[in-house]
Amino acid sequence: MKKINYIKNNCLIETVILVIIGIILLNTLFIYPIIGRYNNGDFDRLMVYGGLNEMGRNYHEIYDGFMHAKYLVTDPGVFLPFYWDWVSEAVLVKFAVVLFLIVNGFRSNIFDIRYLSFFYCAAFLLGIFLVLRYNRLSKVTKLFAGVFIILFFTSTCYIAYFNSFYGEAGTIIFFFLTIGTYLRLITMSKPRIRDFVYFFIASGGFLTAKSQNLPLFIFMLIIYGSLYVCYSELRYGKEILIGSVFVFVFCFISYFSLTNTIKENNLFQSVFCGVLQQSKTPEKDLTELGLNKKLVIFNGHSFYNKDKGLDPLGKDMMKEFYPKISNWKILGFYLSHPGRMWEKIEDSANNAYAFNKPGNWNFEKNQKDSKKLVNNFRIELIDKFQAFHHNVYVFIVFSIMYFGVSLFYLITSKKRDIKLLNLMIIFILVAGASQFVLPIIGAGHCDFGKHLFLLNLCYDTMFGISLLWCMHIIPRVLYAAKFKIRKRKILNG
Template sequence: MLRILEKIKYIKDNYLIETIILVIIAIILINTLFVYPIVGKCDNGDFERFMRYGGLKNIHNEYKKIYDGYFHNKFLISNPNPLLFVPVYINWVSSTILLKISVFIFLVIHGFSSNLFDIRYLAFVYCVIFLIGIFLIVSFKRFNSILKIICGAFFIVFFTSTCYITYFNSFFGEAGTIIFLFLNIGTYLYLITREKPEIRHFIYFFLASCGFLTAKSQNIPLLVFMLIIYAGLFVYYKQKKIRISIIIGTLIVISICGIGYFSLSDTMNRNNLYQSVFLGVLRDSPTPERDLQEIGIDKKFMVFYGHSFYDRKGEQDPLGKEMIDDFYPNISFGKILVFYINHPDRLWEKIVDSANNAYAFSNIKKGSFIKNQYDSNKVVNGIRVYLIEKFPKLHRNIYVFIGFSILYLLISIFYFIKYKDRTTRLLVLMLLFILASGASQLVLPVLGSGHGDFGKHLFLLNLSYDIMAGIAVLWIAHIIYKCSLKYFKNIIRLK
């Protein structure tokens, strides 16, 4: 009892603000994701490749019952369940590890007697990691009490919104992107503010960064920017053991990113290439036939223009023999990139399209609930969606994105040049990584899959710029606080 009281006193003295913030966030998460009527995401066809890693399958076999437009929370656990123990299979992403953990927790709690998995077990695992990441960020040692409160309030208002947390009750990769990005930032802040960090602190960060980079195949190209952070750590931490651990960690992350990339199935790769051409390069093109030939594809394949990759019932089958023999071997993302470099006006059109399609969030609707459980009076956080709908020109304006990005970049560079201490410079590297993660999404999704499921592929753009908005708010609050402090000190001196 005495130990418990001592721990409570320690938390009260050192982490009172953080605890209050986490309790508020936990209440919102529990109410939204765990208390009936619960809210989540319905399957759009992407769930199956993720579910297989937990040995899960849909309760129904009929197409209409699987894709009925409603959120499903129960899934069958296969028996036997060999994939539960297979670490890597096709279309591997880091969140599949969390799925395996959640399925195992479910089986243990139910004494291995139930085969009806509840998706809320996965949401629970996501929520735990989400809260750990938030705690590490809010408890950043350079935050005073005011900044901690502002940071926590921003998390509550923006990141407990249904447009983000409902992904936790789903098998979409966006959930992993959210939790691992916050954990990545949190473990990094925890690392760089320690006077004498230990090797385990570097391990925490490398695990979190690897989790983020492999949460979706779309995140893997960001390894290029993450390597700059790894290099920064190597430069500023000169102890031999730590440098060896940084090198080993970097090589492991590169290897795991490679595993994630090469695990992509042929169908997935072909789907992305198909959409990059027919829903990207050729979309709104004044000269589609000429563009097709410029990227090295015979104009006979123009018959697929306006034809969905998933529509395989007609004569034009995107996975037909002619396509596999003559189309896919002759196209690559490198050729598509060269095309846009040679046509900067077309690239600019795609960047503007990305901005125009950003923040494709919506309020919860009937499909966000289990069938026949829709409740219009369900209390959830919809503030973020309200702001997007209230100010659409602010959220979907390429010039706002560019202007904000330039200011953010210039201020970050200013701090990097002015302050030469290790913590500040390493902090700036992470701030620039967040900028690179967001700004790159104005280009990468359209290169990688054209306008196929465009709004969803811009998710990291939305998340990154929301994080940068929070950073901007904290920076402004910090400047106001410093100026106020200086002002009152001058008044006291005059008196």
């Protein structure tokens, strides 16, 4: 009874919101027919950390274009602390496999993907709870934030990743956990050491969820540095430095665990499916990159395609291409050709929000049920306003306004928590806006829509933040206007 009264008096809105989200997650991800994502060749990097393998016996059974729910536990990979292509989700995969083995008494080796989804959902709900507990939210704005999260972030375009081995699932949950633990930390007058630990674990998990997120460590350092400045007087400086080093070490491990094949693939795609994509002067571009122009024969060629005698990992390429190219050279090329850079930014805007309603590929084979109730609100909104979601100028204008307001509060506010809040708000902008360029530099147009996932996640979050700010500021503006009118009337008799 005491717990019920506590919930009723202290966190009723949060509880109602979480229950609704929990029901949506349960129905979408756990009750058959379940929705997820199919393996396009990326699953192996994460599956190895659980000692998992596909149940299919050949290529066509494994890559059949359908979501798979069952996997074989075949080796003790679950005991590997680190290996090639390490990402933060590897820890959750290990937890999921261990839980599966314990629940089944170590008698079954048929792993169910929903065990992993359970951990993703638990972390997702925790992150949302922490966000909604932010003490500067009124009951009205808290309720609005909860409704916004339900409509946007429980849409199948986001949560379907939980039933998969894609890094996007980790990006989602650690993104919300980072924001939630940060909000909890900055609103405490006397935070505990464990509150800093929670934030550093969450932010480290976000940065290492995908190799694509690693460059954001540079911008996250600004937040770490600001925490150090703000809290060193409370004798937390040492803990913040240790936490920063901790995150750096794991980012270092994640980056240098990338296999040569991954690095070579990304470099190949960033040049031949990026720089040379729609280029009118491909041979000249190669020369400016310091490469032999004869390599133009690979223009538009896939890294995994060896047709016509073109082997992306052949002797000539290993000698003439990979040793002479880097992401820094590619960035330098775009900086020296601002027109080409702008073209790529427009391409990113045109490929943003490449979300689709669930199709056969989101279900297990022969399991699709068109009558299954799921949340497609975000997808339907995109379909209805295609031009709005793919207009680069909309992104630019919104980003400038968002940044201007955040910077204003950052500079003018005298309250520590407001300054720190707006630093995180700006970090979300940086994380999202950087995706207009980073995917192009890192992998060209290869799997472009998927590589823009963080852009979608960040701008949806920024849109929600902007709406909350409007709800907060409009009543104040109206009240101030009414006050001025009354004052004039009094002065005028």
